[in-house]
Every structure is written in structure tokens, then in C-alpha cells.
Amino acid sequence: MQHLLVGLIVGLVAPPTQTSEPNFGAPSSMEPRPGPPRHCGPSLVKSHPQFRYAAGGTQARGLDRPRRVSRGPTHPAGVVALTRPLVGRPYGVAVARNGTTYVALIGTDWLLRGNLKSGNFTEPVGVGSTPPHVVINPAGTRAYATLQNGRAVAVVDVAANALLATVPLTSDGFNLALAPDGERVYATTAAGTLYVLDATSYAVLDTLNMGPAANGLAFSPDECTLYVTSRDAGTVTAVSTSSHSITRTYYLGGMPQRIAVAPDGSEIYVANEQTGLNVIDVESGAVTSVSFGAAAYGLGLTPDGEQLYVLLPGLGELRILDRATRAPIKALWVGGTPRNITFDSRGTTALVTTEEAVVFIQ
Secondary structure (H helix, E strand, O other): OHHHHHHHHHHOOOOOEOOOOOOOOOOOOOOOOOOOOEEEOOEEEOOOOOOEEOHHHOEEEOOOOOOOEEEOOOOOOOOEEEEEEOOOOEEEEEEOOOOEEEEEEOOOOEEEEEEOOOOEEEEEEEOOOOOOOEEEOOOOOEEEEEEOOOOEEEEEEOOOOEEEEEEEOOOOEEEEEEOOOOOEEEEEEOOOEEEEEEOOOOOEEEEEEOOOOEEEEEEOOOOOEEEEEEOOOOEEEEEEOOOOOEEEEEEOOOOEEEEEEOOOOOEEEEEEOOOEEEEEEOOOOOEEEEOOOOOOOOEEEOOOOOEEEEEEOOOOEEEEEEOOOOOEEEEEEOOOOOOEEEEOOOOOOEEEEOOOEEEEEO
16 A cells, blocks of 8 residues: 555656756855854854855855855746646745755655656655654655644655654644754644654653644744744744753744744744734834735745745745845746745755645745
8 A cells, every 4th residue: 555655646746838848957065164153142053154245146155254255145036937746735845955845745654755857756755654854854854744643753864765753743733844953853743742852762851832723934044043923823033052942032923834034133034824914023022013915835045145035825926035125026926826935055946836746946
């Protein structure tokens, strides 16, 4: 029966809908070097790659190598390059720096491993019941997925595409995020619990209450704070990544979902199913909103920090906004029910899941 289901998943991958010649390219050979360590309270936190942008924003300079100039991140041009239909309700998606991709099929027990360059997803791995989200560690060696009905976090060996372990949760697994240094996994549940896991031993290091249906996670640029949304409480909770303590709660109302943070850490952006895009001033807590006349659900910030991608599932659309001004740049029809979005490390390609397909945007 298991082999039959695998064959069904792989065999029913429909031919792609290609609207332009894709050029997903090879992984960058000039990955940014790690920035200097940062202190968050009493603990030392490793920095993820940092850039100082040159004039025009087309070149970047690593902070730890001030004389070396390398290519910095960018954003897609905003063109649908490829639509890859998949059975099983593609929902969560992740891309490693080497171009390995995973999509979580929430209507099944499977993840599909794929390749960014080809746009194919052909290698299933069973992880447990109804996986909504997946992330890949910075080294590209481990993938982690939450399980809703399975009430767990599943750990996958990427090279072998094999299940390594499952970590039980006390409620349906919702979303998750990896610390930028790859050492901690933060997973949320339907009951509103935030689990802090050791990414290597899978030990539960801490748990905190975020409010019911905790469903969006994003780190501050200095990695000292993790922001978590609660859909049912209408809140965003700030958590110290060093002490695992709650430092502040922002009250939005509505139904907050996915979340992103401004490059300078001064603003938080939240997709809200009732009010559109919420913008929170981190210092004052003031909230402003951008309405789309439809529910906002998925949200992504381009790697260069210039644009916001907002998904409107009721319309089958992606709206691209200027992050700083919130001015509309483009509206793209992606079809289906758009749910989640991620970008490759260079920012040239975005992947959007629609519960019917994975849409590649360049």
C-alpha cells in the first residue's frame, strides 16, 4: 500500500505550466560569510550572513571582510516562470542554499524533495499525518516538518531523503522556524504552545504559551527576538531567543497569520485574514493597515528587504508591495488557494504554494 501511494503522488505530478523560459540558475558560489557574533542579553548569539549595501543596492560587502565585494541579495522581477501542479495539497515550502527544495503536502503523510533548477518535485518521504510546514537547516543536511494530525515535529535526513526522528507535541503541529544559526527549532501548535527544540539532539529545551493557533514566526535582524502570531488571540508575541522569555505582546485584532520583520528591525509586517496587511511600529506598538478587500494569509519579505509579497487566497493572487512605502508594485494571478511563500538565498526566485501547485516567480 505504501508503494502504491508513493507511485500515486509521483505519477500524478502533472506537466508544468510554463509561461516563460525558466532560468533558476545554479546555487550561488559566493555565499556571504558569517557576520560577527552578537550579544542578546547574557548569551552569545551567532550572526547569520550580513551585508552592507553599496550605492544602487547591487553589490554587497561582508561585514567581517570589509575589502571583499560580493554579490548581495536581490528580488524577483515579478514574472510567473513556471507552475508545477502537484497532488496532495502543496502547502509549506522551503529552499536550501544549494537549491534543494521540499514541499509539504498537507493532504497526505508526505514531503516531496525537489530541485530549484529543474523545478521538479519527484522524491517523496513519509513523515507522518498532515504536514503543513517544512524548513531546511543552513547546512542543507536536515529538514524539519510539523505534523497536524500526527502532533509532532518530523526530522528528515536530506541527503538520504529519509525520516530520522519524530518529536511528539501535545497538540496539532502548526508552523515552525529555524534559528538562523541552525541550532534551535521553534515549533508552534494549535493550542498555542511554542516549543524550543535542540536541532541536533531534538530535546525539548523550553515551552511557552503564545495564544491559540500560533501560526507565524519571524526573527528580528539581530536574532535576539522571535516574533510569533496567534491567529485566535489576534496578537504578536515577542520572545527573547537567549532567555526564552516573553518580552512584549502586540495586540492587532483580526486573525494574524504569516509575519516578517523590516531589515532594520523597526517594523513588523503581518498578513491578517480580516484586515489585510498590518504594520507594527516595534517601539511604540502603533498598528497601521493596508486593505486589499480580501483576506491576507501568506507573507514574505524579499531577501534584499525591498519588497513584500502578500498572498490573497480568496482571489488566487499575489500582491507585491514596496516595503518602505507600502505602494503597490504588481498583482499576479497564481491560481488555486495561495498559502505560503519562500525565496532562494539570492532572492532571484520565489516559490508560492497554492494547494494545487508550486508557482515559481522570477
